[in-house]
Amino acid sequence: MVEKVIEKNLRDTLSYCMERSPFYRSHFGGMDISEIKTVQDIAKLPFTTKDHIAEQSEMFLCVDDKAVIEIATTSGSTGNPVMLKYTAKDLERLALNERLAFHHAGITKEDTVLIAVTIDKCFIAGLAYYVGLNSIGAASVRVGPRSPELLLKMAEVTKPTAIVGVPTYLDKVYEIAGEEGFRKSLSTVKKLICIGEPVKERDLSLNAIGQRLKEKYNSEIISTYGITELATSFCECSLSKGGHIHPELIHIEIVDDDGNPVPDGVEGEVVATTFNVEGMPLIRFKTGDISFIIDDGICGCGLRSKRLGPVTGRKKQKLKIKGTSVYPQAIVNVIDQLEYVDNYVLIATSDTTLSDHLEVRCSLKKGVPDKSDEIKAKLKGSLKVTPVVIIDSFENIDLIQSSVTKRKKTKFVDRRK
Numbered sequence: 001m002v003e004k005v006i007e008k009n010l011r012d013t014l015s016y017c018m019e020r021s022p023f024y025r026s027h028f029g030g031m032d033i034s035e036i037k038t039v040q041d042i043a044k045l046p047f048t049t050k051d052h053i054a055e056q057s058e059m060f061l062c063v064d065d066k067a068v069i070e071i072a073t074t075s076g077s078t079g080n081p082v083m084l085k086y087t088a089k090d091l092e093r094l095a096l097n098e099r100l101a102f103h104h105a106g107i108t109k110e111d112t113v114l115i116a117v118t119i120d121k122c123f124i125a126g127l128a129y130y131v132g133l134n135s136i137g138a139a140s141v142r143v144g145p146r147s148p149e150l151l152l153k154m155a156e157v158t159k160p161t162a163i164v165g166v167p168t169y170l171d172k173v174y175e176i177a178g179e180e181g182f183r184k185s186l187s188t189v190k191k192l193i194c195i196g197e198p199v200k201e202r203d204l205s206l207n208a209i210g211q212r213l214k215e216k217y218n219s220e221i222i223s224t225y226g227i228t229e230l231a232t233s234f235c236e237c238s239l240s241k242g243g244h245i246h247p248e249l250i251h252i253e254i255v256d257d258d259g260n261p262v263p264d265g266v267e268g269e270v271v272a273t274t275f276n277v278e279g280m281p282l283i284r285f286k287t288g289d290i291s292f293i294i295d296d297g298i299c300g301c302g303l304r305s306k307r308l309g310p311v312t313g314r315k316k317q318k319l320k321i322k323g324t325s326v327y328p329q330a331i332v333n334v335i336d337q338l339e340y341v342d343n344y345v346l347i348a349t350s351d352t353t354l355s356d357h358l359e360v361r362c363s364l365k366k367g368v369p370d371k372s373d374e375i376k377a378k379l380k381g382s383l384k385v386t387p388v389v390i391i392d393s394f395e396n397i398d399l400i401q402s403s404v405t406k407r408k409k410t411k412f413v414d415r416r417k
């Protein structure tokens with residue numbers, strides 16, 4: 001049943017793109033797209049990459065410019081931002097996507113939700129949450145991600161039942177609330193919808209920051225993952241078993257390093273085909289994110305579609321240390337559990353031996369003695385890698401974190417050639 005929905009949407013999308021998209025007409029060359037009939041047939045089509053969109057974004061547009069009502073950009077931390085254009089129907093699709101997501105997360109029109117993510121600066125995510133909450137009839141409070149004080153003041157007067165935000169920011173807000181006597185104003189919050197950073201381990205249990213937020217806020221932690229180019233997000237239902245993939249909006253494949261499909265449950269790169277997009281539909285778009293598909297039949301919430309596991313890494317960040325492959329996110333998950341570490345950064349370099357070199361630079365909380373051997377042992381025990389561990393000052397690490405881009409501090413600095 002789900003497969004039939006996917007196949008129909010796939011055929012509709014292909015013929016729409018062949019008719020309207022200058023990029024896909026040329027990308028598919030002399031292919032006979034009528035041969036693409038089943039879900040498996042999709043593997044015969046070439047991939048679409050981020051470089052294709054960066055270099056030829058205008059060629060992806062399937063409508064007249066007059067039909068465009070919203071222009072956003074990808075957050076792209078490197079290079080120039082890429083323009084993405086949406087029609088009125090695309091914004092309705094975006095609202096539907098978030099309505100489904102919030103609905104399955106248990107949000108209703110009775111809820112008041114603080115949106116603690118960016119809604120301007122040409123980002124699409126904040127806008128998507130806003131239109132989604134509108135369509136459910138819940139009350140939105142657009143406090144944004146820059147002023148914990150505003151969030152806490154608005155929490156005090158609006159008594160929110162949920163917050164949408166980035167995990168490390170929500171953690172910081174809770175600490176500031178404690179310092180300024182505002183914790184009580186967060187006590188009405190029952191759900192945290194976490195975006196932008198993983199809150200789950202591969203086995204779907206909460207990772208260190210997810211667990212910390214759950215305990216601090218005494219709230220349900222709901223993980224959601226979205227990709228700007230796809231104008232689609234994958235949100236968990238309240239059973240917390242992976243992000244639901246809605247077959248009316250998108251199709252997901254997982255592929256290995258050579259681009260071949262891998263079985264459900266096996267990690268690989270997330271490749272997506274959008275359905276029912278009018279402005280800039282994408283076919284077999286390589287996201288660069290690593291995850292896996294979960295298919296164990298009907299979810300307890302009643303949805304039959306497959307689900308997407310937590311993102312366990314970024315393809316281009318994959319490290320090979322003396323023959324062992326590891327993603328920085330796995331190292332982050334281990335270090336986040338160490339209560340005595342108060343700041344850290346991972347620095348990757350490469351030399352001529354074909355092996356990457358990883359340095360983990362940590363600062364420790366006041367009065368804690370040198371723990372470099374213990375940190376090294378923890379990483380070896382859980383990930384079988386032994387990076388160099390250096391204890392440094394909070395300020396030095398802070399400087400390194402801000403050295404890559406002024407816009408955002410990073411925990412992973414990639415200096416490989």
Ligand SMILES: [Zn+2]
Binds near residue numbers: 104236238302
């Ligand atoms: Zn479910």
